[in-house]
Amino acid sequence: MIKVAIGQDSHRFEPDGSDKKLVLGGVPIEGCPGLEGNSDADVVLHALTNAVSGITCVNILGEEADRMCRRGITDSSAYLKAALGHMKEGSRIIHVSISIEALRPRLSPHLERIRTNLAELLGIVPCCIGITATTGEGLTEFGKGIGIFCTVILTADIPE
Ligand SMILES: [Zn+2]
Numbered sequence: 001m002i003k004v005a006i007g008q009d010s011h012r013f014e015p016d017g018s019d020k021k022l023v024l025g026g027v028p029i030e031g032c033p034g035l036e037g038n039s040d041a042d043v044v045l046h047a048l049t050n051a052v053s054g055i056t057c058v059n060i061l062g063e064e065a066d067r068m069c070r071r072g073i074t075d076s077s078a079y080l081k082a083a084l085g086h087m088k089e090g091s092r093i094i095h096v097s098i099s100i101e102a103l104r105p106r107l108s109p110h111l112e113r114i115r116t117n118l119a120e121l122l123g124i125v126p127c128c129i130g131i132t133a134t135t136g137e138g139l140t141e142f143g144k145g146i147g148i149f150c151t152v153i154l155t156a157d158i159p160e
Contacts, residue, residue: 002094004155005054009046009061011035012147022105024148025098025114025131026077026121032105035148038069043150044098044114045076051096051154052083077121084122090159093124097153098131103145107133 013033014020020034025044035041046061053059060083068078096118100107111131119126136143 001158001160002155003055003158004153005051007047007049007051007054007152007154008150009043009050010142010147010149011037011041011043011046012141013145023076024100024107024110026117027110027113029105029110039065039074039079040076042076043148044100044118044152045080047150047152048096048098048118048154049076049080049083051152052080052087055091055154055156055158056083056086056088058083058086080121087156088158092157093122094128094155094157096122096124096129096155098129099151100131100133100148101136101140101142101150102133102148103135103138103143 012035014036016033018033022029022032022034023040023042026042035043049060060079064082065079111133115126115129115131118129138144141147142149
């Protein structure tokens with residue numbers, strides 16, 4: 001059975017002077033403040049985790065991730081792994097489509113590294129992950145550079 005799920009997330013930037021690092025799709029990115037949140041606030045991994053939850057119908061972000069955070073687990077790849085742990089045995093991720101809206105940082109130089117890292121985390125080949133980025137043209141809070149917004153659509157083949 002083919003299932004398609006959507007995941008979304010957004011975070012605002014830390015105030016100027018914060019030393020929190022920006023991490024997107026598990027990749028550290030220099031030259032831009034980090035995002036607010038009790039974890040590493042990796043908005044791409046959070047949207048992806050939500051998309052996996054959309055397939056499994058078991059939500060991780062929220063209570064479960066907060067519990068992990070209190071135990072000191074702030075690397076968002078752990079939340080993704082927790083969500084993937086609820087995929088039915090024999091499930092196969094067919095494709096992941098990611099759209100990021102952010103005025104800053106300039107994302108194009110980082111997209112390949114993010115793709116490679118996500119492919120590794122998901123156990124699929126990078127050509128099954130498409131990532132597009134838009135600056136938002138100043139029209140939204142994200143387009144004004146206040147934060148980053150991410151949408152993920154995930155397609156998976158789930159055994160009946
Ligand atoms: Zn988040």
